[in-house]
Each structure stands twice: as structure tokens, then as C-alpha cells.
Amino acid sequence: MKPIWIVDDDQSIRFVLEKALAREDFPVRSFTNPRDVLAALEEDEPQVLVSDIRMPGGSGIDLLTKVKERHPGLPVIIMTAYSDLDSAVSAFQGGAFEYLPKPFDLPKAVELIRRAVDESVREEVRDVSQAQMPEMLGQAPAMQDVFRAIGRLSQSNVTVLITGESGSGKELVARALHKHSPRGTGPFVAINTAAIPKDLLESELFGHERGAFTGAQTMRRGRFEQADGGTLFLDEIGDMPFDLQTRLLRVLSDGQFYRVGGHHPLKSNVRVIAATHQNLEERVKIGGFREDLFHRLNVIRLRLPPLRERREDVPTLARYFLQKSAKELGVEAKRISEVALNRLANFDFPGNVRQLENICHWLTVMAPAQVIESKDLPPELLGDATLSPKPPVQVELPAAAVASPSAVQAMPVSAEALVAAAPAAPRVESIGHWLADLDREARTMLESGQPEVWDNLTRKFEAQLIHAALDITRGRRIEAAQKLGIGRNTITRKIQELGLDD
Template sequence: MKPVWIVDDDRSIRWVFEKALTRENIAHKTFSSAPEALEALEEEQPQIVISDIRMPGQSGLILLDKLKERCPHVPVIIMTAYSDLESAVSAFQGGAYEYLPKPFDVDHAIELIRRAMNENATFENMAMEDNLPPEILGQAPAMQEVFRAIGRLSQSNASVLITGESGTGKELVARALHRHSQRAHKPFIAINTAAIPKELLESELFGHERGAFTGANTLRKGRFEQAEGGTLFLDEIGDMPADLQTRLLRVLSDGHFYRVGGHSPIASHVRIIAATHQNLEQRVNEGLFREDLYHRLNVIRIRIPSLRDRREDIPLLSRYFLQKSARELQVEPKRFTDNAIQFLKGLAWRGNVRQLENLCHWVSVMAPGMSVDVSDLPEDIKTPAISEQTEANSVLSHNWQSALEREVSSSLNQGEQGILNRLITDFERILIEQALIHTGGKKVEAAQLLGWGRNTLTRKIQELGLEEDKSTNNGA
């Protein structure tokens, strides 16, 4: 693991960080000046840099500028005295991840470092593995399942059905499936079947011969021919008209199709990835979608979670979208305050990730300062906040209970013994881990939040082996 760098001319500050990071099993190096750190940069890159803002010679802001030139994705935390808030603003404008006011609480500093480490690790893994476009970010368990599915399907040509609400990123997943398939060197062609009028959709998919209908003055190849050897992504497949469902089924069945007005069969070697926000099973039952076509498409299904089901990804996603908007606008990236992030986590997000991206772009253009608080958000986001918070709480409650029901049912069907003990252990582990994350590792506060005494919490941590897990994870 790359080390955390501490840059401060104050020996006592370096000593405090050395002790705290050693205790947390976090690899680190310390430097007494900016030039010393920059010299070390010739040999290796840090995972995170924590730098004082005022140092003899080169300041922390100069170090920040040079780090951003050489290692743009490395988070830089700037330490500053309370009297240096103007400098802190300059730090944000220079691309600092966060600032740490002096004197600081050591536990808060470690929590900040861990947060930066987690976010940076996600970006580095994406770049290193080169297996997902950067927009597909997520640390939530539901998104990890999506990532695993993309990996497993890399050697498969099976048809895939992607389901999920509008705005969850279904096309991004389809593109990732193509990019990591054996067809990656061939075309990826996408078409939204709901966005094209019925009378034009047939020609759009299968092409037409010259003179096939009025206005068909030349031969035109359709999307199937354009995607030959590659992948054809059919978005909103649930809205496809019935007669075209029949034609699509025929292509999937025998591998041939005819252009509109054509008489010669054309062979098709295309992988189909379909997507929908609708319940296809229900549409089949209602007679609106062919059951045989549904089974042809539903060979492998990937469900994309809504943003409500992965709220823990909101900080990571918002940071990425703010940086993306800043690049497009050629301005410095803004950041959400902790209060704003907590507020955003409580919203219903009916538009999902697309809605969050739009909000980040609005903030990049309209928010007055570099640090964006709740008061800086657009009114249409803030107005329904109370009702949405209630709805969000209800959804969250329903989601975890439904997940528990599915887990119990699956375990019973597999004949598992001792289900209760296993689930109670998992339940207590999650409660303790989340409480400690929330309190920055402060056990007394975590015990109070959980309704236990400190001794009870300590005993539970030992019984569950959480101290060992923490040590192992930190050393990974």
C-alpha cells in the first residue's frame, strides 16, 4: 500500500501523526519541508498528502500546485490555523481534498485520512484494472455485485437483460460489458427503442432497400448490420411494439433478418444486451410483451440498484461529478460540506445517479462559494426534503427487511442449520462497524449509540474478531 505523507516543519506535529498512523497500521512517511517531499516524489507516489500551509521556503499551497500537476488524483489535505481561513479557500481553489484546522483532534484527523484513502482507493482500482468506465463508481455491496457480474461475463456471449430505474446507468453497464468482452474490437451500437416512432423503428433496426417505401432513395444499413460482430444495446426494450418483438425474436432464433423491402436473408452475429426500467414479467402477464422473447433476452440478468439503495456512494459520486463539471467548465472543483452530504443522503433521488450528476453541474455553475452547504442547494431540492426524508426512511426500512427475508428463505431452501446464530453475528458485526465508523473509532460514543456499556462493546469486538479484521484491513 502506498504511504500517507505528512509534510510539516513542526516536529511535534509530525510526531503526533507518526504515533496515530502507526497505531492504526497505516503506512506513512514524514517530511519537514515541501522541497523534501517533492524530491521523494521522483521515486514514489503517496496515497494521500497532509501538508501544513505555512512552512519556511515553499508553502503548502505551492506543494499542492506541484502535486496536482504530477499526481492529479492524489488527495491533498491542507493543515491551517483558524486565522488562515482565507488560505483554506485558496487551498480548495487549488484542488485540495479537505483542510484540517489547527489545533486538530487526532481522531478526526485519522477519520479524514481514512475517508480520503477509501475514495482514492476506488479511483486507483478503476484506473489500475481498467475494467470500468470512471462513471461506474460504487463501494456499496449492491454495486460490487454489478462489478462482479461484469467480470464474470467477460468471456461470455450470452444475451444480458439489464434492469433498473431510469437514471441508474444501464447504458454505462452495457458499454462496460462490451468493452470487456471478446467483441470489444467490434462496434457497440445503442438504440433507445422508446425514443423512435414505431413506423421508423423497423427501418432503424434492420435497414431498408432502395425503393422500399416513399423516401427510401438509397439502401440503408440498420443497427443490426452496423453492430455486426459486436454488441447491439436495445434500451427500453419493454416499449418495443409487438410486431417488432416478433421480428427481433426471429433474429435471435435463427440468426438471420431481412431489410425492409428486402428478399435476401442477412446473417447476424450480434450480441444483444437489452435494458428496461419496466417490470417485464408483469408486461408478459398483461400480454404486452412476448414471453418467448422475454426468455430469449433474460439469459443473464443484471439489476442496477437505485441511488436510494446505495446512499453510501453519494459522497464518492458527488465528488466525481463535481470534478467532471469543473473540467468541462474549466473552473476549480467545488465540494459539499459534511452537512450537505448528510442532507443529500436523506433525499429520495427519484432521478437516481443522473439527478445527482445534474445537481453537481448546477452547483458548479450556480453555487457562490467553493464550499457548498445546504443553503446553497437549489430550492427544488430543498423544498420536498421533509417528505422525501420520511419516504427515504420508509424505503430503507423496507429494503433491509426484504433483504433479510430473502436471505432467510435462501438459507432455509439450502438446508442450512444454525441460521439464527449466523444472522445475529452478522447483524452485530454490521452494527458495531457502522457505529465505530460514525464515531471515528471512539468506543465510548459507539457504545452509547448502540445502548451498550463500553465493556459490552469491547467484549463483542473481541468475540467477533473485529480488532483482528481492522488490523488485517489496514495492512492490506
Template sequence: MNPVWVVDDEKTVRWVLEKALNKEGLPVRVFSDGITALEALDQGEQPSVVLTDVRMPGRDGFTLMAEIKARAPSTPVIIMTAFTDLDTTVAAFQRGAFDYLAKPFDVEAAILTIRRAAQERADARPQEDQAGRGALMPSHAPAMQEVFRAIGRLAASRATVLITGESGTGKELIARALHQHSQRATGPFIAVNAAAIPRDLLEAELFGHERGAFTGAVQARRGRFEEARGGTLFLDEIGDMPAELQTRLLRVLAEGSFYRVGGTQALTVDVRVVAATHQPLERRVAQGSFREDLFHRLNVIRLRLPPLRERREDIASLAAHFLSASAAELGVPVRTLSPEALEALERFDYPGNIRQLENICQWLTVMAPSRTVERRDLPPEVLDADFGAGLAGSRVDADAAAPAAGLPQEQAGPEWTAALGEDARRRLGRQEPCVMETLSMSFERAVISAALAYSGGRRGEAARRLGIGRNTLARKCRELGVDAGGADECPVRINRTGH
């Protein structure tokens, strides 16, 4: 078992917990502040459980917990504090704490909490390992195959890599894969989002600061470049980096050295930089908002991640993975997609890409009423887009059939869509609720009734012509109040054989 880490600036608390844990036969390591604990984490040490005080000099317990979760997400963190107000308690759990100990606490109860945290982590590890392997799943898309091949070629390289792609395409996953398959895999992987940190704090975040460098700098602090020594530094949303920091970053890439904020001694680090952006950096260079020399320093090797709409063949396997992962996280049965639901998901364009698909799967795990997800169970944004696609497809069919019906092609089809739009406007003007649901049901009722009439009431044939399952047709008839005529397949087959 890895040691339990106790992080508290109170010597008495450290001493009591250390003695109690040793008595229980549990390995323990104590730290007087969060900075030294993070340094140990960066050097490869792995705690089984972390107990941390909230209010400490340097980095408070919540900041420490966030950084531990960013680097070792499976590590349970137990918060200790003498400030037992509601806000602190709620904040602890909202930020991912395993449990909360109010000082003064019973030592035996604390030991039980530590054992429970360690056991739950041990029980969850096989599941977490499986999820980690599935995070960068095999892909059948040619564009992703090129990305995988590039990762393999870059395994022995120290070249700077620029990852481009829309938001949500998995740029950080690719950066982590580059790190894990490189010769730096044993070193740290440090991720920084340049767009998420206020510009006046980003410099100190990247390069660190000396004591007294600015108000509040009560002690020296290492920056992300130092923390990534011997490993990989992932700079996400590099296109949002302020101009003054671009100059400093250029010097690090060119010379491998930098100064802390307020420092006078140059620091040299061995770090591989992987940058990512969803913005067209060439355009920002042309606009003067991004340094051209920095762009060329970053753009040594470029990997473009395709949006999910360009790799629809992967949607089924990704959805199955995300449904399994979210079910395991929530402790509920895994949802499966009906063919109609999967077809709708595969038609959706995913402006949020893989992240949006993952969010949809989490939504379905919570909101779907049964283990089999039907099309009607999908979230509104998918259903609305799928309904629009259905209208477009129906219009194309009507236009194609117009000459056979003796109608000018430009007049067949638009009439009913214009009528539908007018009906929608009237309903919206009356402030009717659920206009989309009402019109969707009307549309389905009309199409199903037409298919049943065309097939002479034979539900199997109607379902095949509509491209849906027979059970789905029967369910929709019940839901929409459509009379299916009671026709079955067997009487038809018997009549056709002459019996």
C-alpha cells in the first residue's frame, strides 16, 4: 500500500495522525505545506490517500486538492478544517473531496475514513484502468489513423508539436498519448489552459515567482515549466496567450531558459512543449495578434484532429464507451442504444464534438427511463436536429416524385413545408407550450398513417418502408393514437400461398 499523506501546517495534527497511522500499520508521510507535497508528487511518489488542512500558508487545501486531482484523478482527498461552516463543507464535496473531517476529530473515526477511502480506490482501480485505456479508443476513421501513425513516429522525437482542431475533439488526450508513448513517459505531464487563467496571473503560473515579487507572494513558487522538468508541458488554447507572454515563451523554446517573476537568476529546464489551439493561428499571425516567429517555433509538427462529424463511423463505439463509463461512475446499469436512437446520434453534427457526445451519454444515463434508450429519449438538441433532417429528407423525396405526379418539380414539396411553417407561427403566436413536440407528433402521425394505408395495413411492410423496426412502429401507433388496422403478416402470407 502506498503511504497516506498528511498535509497540515499544525505540527500537533501531523504528529497525532502519524502516530495513529503507524500504530495501525499504515504507511504515512507528513508535509507541513502543500508545495512540498506537490513536489513529491512531481517526483513520482504516489499517495494512497491524502488528508489536507484547508487553511495553510502558500497553497490552501482546496488548491492543493485541485492540483492533485489534475495530476492523479483517482487519489481520494480528505479535507480537514476547524472552520465547520456550511459553505466550507459544501465546497469541499463540490470540489471532489472524498470526505470531510471537522477539527477536533476523533482519531479512530479518521482512521476508519482513511481505510474506507483506500479500499474504495483499490476496488475502483481495475475499472479506472479500463476507462483510461478506452479514453483514446481505436478509430476506423482515416483521419484518426493518420494521427495514430504520427504519434507512433513521434515516440522517439523531442520535436515541439502543435495540435489543431475544434473544441471538444480531444486535443489533451492526444497530448497525453504523445507523452505516454515518448521517452519522457516516466516524467510529469503538466497541462495549462492559457484561456482559463487571468492574464495577470498566467506569467507567474507558467514561470513561477520569487518571494516578494508582487503583493501576496509570501514565498517563492515554482512555475509549470519547472514542474514539467523531464516531462511534457501541454499548453492548451495557445492562441489566447497574451502578446507579452508570447515573447517569454519564444525565449524558452529557443534557449531553454527563463526567469521567475521577480527573479534575477536564469533557470534551465528540459521540457517538451506540446501546444494546442482551436483557432487558425495563421490568421492571427496575419492580424498581428500572434507572433510569427513563435508560430514557426510551435509549428514544427502539426497534428489536425478531425471533428466528430468527419468520423461518424466511430460514434457507435464512442457512445458505448461513454455510456459504460458514466454508468460505472454513477453505479447504475449500463444503457444501450436502440437502432433508431443510434441512427439519430450518428446523424447529429456535434458542434461540441466528442465532449458533447460524452455529455449526451451522461445525460442519457441519468434521464433515460429504461436500460434501452429509444429515439424519443434523446436530448432535445439531438431530436430537434433529427426532426429537421427528416423534414429535409421528406422534401427531397417529394421533389423527386413530383414529375410522376404531374406536378412541376419546383412546386411539389414546398407547399407542405410552407404550411407547416405557417402552422408553427400560429402556434407560437398563441404562446402554445411544447410546439416542437406537438408538430413532431403530427408529422409522425401523418407519415405512419400514410405508410399503413400504402401497405394495406401490413405493419411489417410499413415499418420496412419507413426504415424503422416493427416494434417501434407498433409503439408509435399506440403513442400517437394511429389505428394500425389490426393487420398481421401471417394472414397475408397464408393467402399468398393459396391456403
């Protein structure tokens, strides 16, 4: 292991830390000023850098900036006197791993350095394994089987049926099959047959002529036409109405179809990939799905394993989703401890990969510190709930908590989680009230046809969060940002955008 570098002009601080770290078998190298550190970086690199803020010959904050330019993944711990706390927090927001106020408790300081070492080791592994982030992640044998199947199908246009539980990533597999096929340069068109009302689904698939029905003011091309030369992904095919199954079978048989209200046959060169979470054989037995269509779709079947069958992939996926959430929200990515990762890996995830991604969105916003510990996880993942999760309250997080409206998924958060995450301790009964108020407000705006409902409600939500945090911290923005789990620059920008400076 590379040594821990200590930078401080105070000889007593260096001596105490050197001895304490030596007792823990950590190699140590000490410096008295930032200039010597920068010179040493030309030939060597530390595992962790621990630096004072105020020293003759240079500032610890300036040193942090220069070190981060050369080694972005290197954990840097800033030491400071209490009078320098604001500067330390600024450095923390700018990329420091943590700050250590002086005078410090020596065992706590050693424990903090040990955490930074663990993070440094994980960063080194992650830099190698994620130098080029693949479109799909998975080291588990079951996922490797899926990857091998995608590879074998890369030169084929054969019809594929993907089976797997909801949230397991069936569309990702379909996109990979398309991307690595001879049709990869053509369009990829996806449609969820369970999400579209029966009366509209036929028009969505096949298009309609002008005047075909009330409201059909113009001719509209359907998904089969839009996917010409590419791939059409039919998600949740098991929920397709029986009469439409007949039309789909005809298209798959001869490639011809009619728009709704049309009289001239159309032909479309489309590869069909279908997916379902249902047992289609059982659906055929009970008469809910056409047997001939089933055999037409079931040429090659790929089973996507649920997340509980690939637990070894949870740490990699969690780190990836935390990075992704942070990038989308414009904040510094949070890290997660090994103990918290073990908790995640032992959870059954009934919502599979989608649920894990939602949890990482939630942690990016709600976890109070940059390093996520077990106590920061939603209560559903702790204690007995890991074995038998209770039915959660479904909460739609607004744009402050997720990347975009298209990325929003119902995030399972219990009332207990909301109480625990709030900056003050609200009454439990009030939790349901504000959600009910939000529901009424949203319905009123949607039913009255008001424009930009998402943006308007999101602005109110963000403004209330920031106002509450500033009220609790008595206007101290850095502290408010830290409590909210966002960056200093983010809260400044939001205050300006929302007009909270007035």
C-alpha cells in the first residue's frame, strides 16, 4: 500500500499522527508545506493525503485544488481549527473527502483515515474496471450467459422473446440486441403494450388514416412504419388484447398490415423483439394469449435473472447509479461504505435493478453525508425488512430528486423514512397530509389544463426545501447545502433561479 501523506507545519500534529498510524501498520510520509508535496507528486503518489489549511508557504485549499487536478480520485482530508470551519466546508464541497476539526480525537482521526484508505482502494479498482463503462453491467454467471447470448445473436435478425421480472432491465437487453445486430444503424422503437389503452393501441402500432375515427384529424404513421429498417420492441406483450394479437400475428407472418381506416396494404421491414414478465405458456393455457403467436415470438428466448439471483452485481450497480444520479443532478457523487453495500446486497429487491436505481436517487438527495453508511439506507432495507419487505408508500420524487420526468419511477419510501430524513422531526400524521395536498394540487392543475405543471410544482418543492434548510441554519448557505445533500454551487444557483434572494 502507498503511504499516507501528512502535511502540517505543526511538528506535534505530525508526530501524533505518525505514531498513531504506525501502530495501525500504515506507512506514513510527512511534509511541512504544500510546496514540498507538489514536488513529491512528480515522482510519487499517496494513498491518502491529510493536510492542514493554513501553513507557511501555501494554503491547504490551494493544495487541494492542485492535487485534485492531477489525481481526481485521491481522497484528501483537510484539517482545520474551528475558526476555519467555513473554509473547510468550502474545501469539502470542492472535492475533499472529509474535514477534521482541530483539536481532534485521535482514534476518530485514525478511523477517518482508514475510511479514506478503503475508499482509495475502491477508486483504484473502479478506475480499472470502469474505464469504459459498458452499456450493461454484470459479473454474475447468469448475466454472463445473457451477454454470451447477445453476442451469438449479433449477426442475426431472428425474433427474440425476453422474459424476466419487472424492473430487471428487459429494454436494455432489447437495445443491446438491436445495437449489435445488422440493423444497429436503423431506428429502435419501443412501445409498452400494457401502458396504452386498448382503443388506442391499434392506432399506435399500425397508424391511422385521416378521419378513421373521431379526433383523427391527420394521417399518422404507426410504430411498425416508424421502425422500418430497424427494431420494434414490444414490451409487456402478455398484456396485449386478444383481437390485436391476431393482427400482430398477421404482420409477423407476411410483413403486411393496414392503417386503421386504411384500404391499401403496407409493408414494413421490421425485426420484432418482445418482452414479458408473465408466464406466456400459462396465458396460452387459460386462453389469454394465442398459441400460434406465442410460437411465432418464441423463436429465441432470453431469460433475464432477477437481481436477487445476481447479488454480486449489486455493489457495482449501486456505485454506477450513485455516479449517474450525481451527474444528472449536478452534485458531487456520494460514496458508499462496504457495510452499507453488504446491506444492499442482502436485500431481495422485488423491484429489481429499477428499484436499486431509485434507491440510489433517493440516497443522492437524502443521505446527510458524502459517505453513505448503513444507517442512511431507507428503513425498508434494514432489519427484518431485508427478508420480507413491507408494502411501501409510493412517492413520486420531483425533478429535485431525479434526473428528468422520463426517468421518474415510483420510489418506495415509508413514512418512517420520510420522518427520519427530514431536518426536523415532524409529526408522523403530517406526512400523509402534505402528500395528499400535493396530489390535490397536481390534479387541479392537470385537470384545468395549466401549462408546465411539472416545472411549477418542482419549483415550489425545491423552494420549500431550501427555505426550510436556510431557516434551520439561520441563513448559512454552506451548512444548508450540506444538510440537503447538495453542493454549495447548486444551492447558490437554485436560490438565484427561484428568486429566494429577494
